Amino acid sequence: GQQLNQSPQSMFIQEGEDVSMNCTSSSIFNTWLWYKQDPGEGPVLLIALYKAGELTSNGRLTAQFGITRKDSFLNISASIPSDVGIYFCAGRNFGNEKLTFGTGTRLTIIP
Amino acid sequence: EAGVAQSPRYKIIEKRQSVAFWCNPISGHATLYWYQQILGQGPKLLIQFQNNGVVDDSQLPKDRFSAERLKGVDSTLKIQPAKLEDSAVYLCASSPTGQGYNEQFFGPGTRLTVL
Numbered sequence: 001g002q003q004l005n006q007s008p009q010s011m012f013i014q015e016g017e018d019v020s021m022n023c024t025s026s027s028i029f030n031t032w033l034w035y036k037q038d039p040g041e042g043p044v045l046l047i048a049l050y051k052a053g054e055l056t057s058n059g060r061l062t063a064q065f066g067i068t069r070k071d072s073f074l075n076i077s078a079s080i081p082s083d084v085g086i087y088f089c090a091g092r093n094f095g096n097e098k099l100t101f102g103t104g105t106r107l108t109i110i111p
Numbered sequence: 112e113a114g115v116a117q118s119p120r121y122k123i124i125e126k127r128q129s130v131a132f133w134c135n136p137i138s139g140h141a142t143l144y145w146y147q148q149i150l151g152q153g154p155k156l157l158i159q160f161q162n163n164g165v166v167d168d169s170q171l172p173k174d175r176f177s178a179e180r181l182k183g184v185d186s187t188l189k190i191q192p193a194k195l196e197d198s199a200v201y202l203c204a205s206s207p208t209g210q211g212y213n214e215q216f217f218g219p220g221t222r223l224t225v226l
Binding site: 003004040041042043044045048088090097098099101102103104 | 115142144151152153154155156159166167202204206213214215217218219220
């Protein structure tokens with residue numbers, strides 16, 4: 001099955017730095033979602049985007065729904081230790097609850 | 112509100128053996144999903160139920176995998192016989208039903224190791 005491409009695959013940053021990651025697809029989606037997964041846990045929804053061009057914030061997180069509907073971006077400002085984990089994008093189309101997940105971006109904070 | 116419950120949390124079996132996983136969704140959630148997450152990849156949908164009916168099982172390897180949700184609440188996923196490539200985390204998720212987007216809530220998963 002299709003998986004969305006995320007980049008970078010992994011990131012090593014220092015606490016306080018800003019983070020950017022993106023997700024691209026060969027097909028369009030009507031909804032883009034960003035999840036975070038901690039070790040031994042299931043993914044937890046961070047942000048949902050419903051319109052092309054939409055920019056949505058949730059605290060220090062900001063995500064954008066690409067104009068082409070084939071990509072999305074997630075930014076984290078002023079990273080803190082609890083931001084460590086794997087971030088997944090997911091796409092969905094109207095009338096269908098099925099989520100197609102990305103390959104993930106692993107975020108590590110260097111002390 | 113209790114989250115999605117899954118058991119067992121870990122399972123180690125030998126290839127060709129059988130295994131079953133159990134999921135209890137959030138109370139009142141009509142839709143239930145089983146995902147397979149191979150190490151280093153995102154979750155991949157195996158099967159989606161609405162109440163006790165199957166909505167999508169297009170990516171379920173039906174020669175060895177089966178799932179049921181007999182009373183529209185709990186669900187079990189079975190693998191028989193298991194192969195080495197079935198080693199993965201099996202995630203269960205549930206969502207309410209209604210107009211618009213319905214968020215999927217994930218359980219902690221069952222980590223399966225096939226030796």
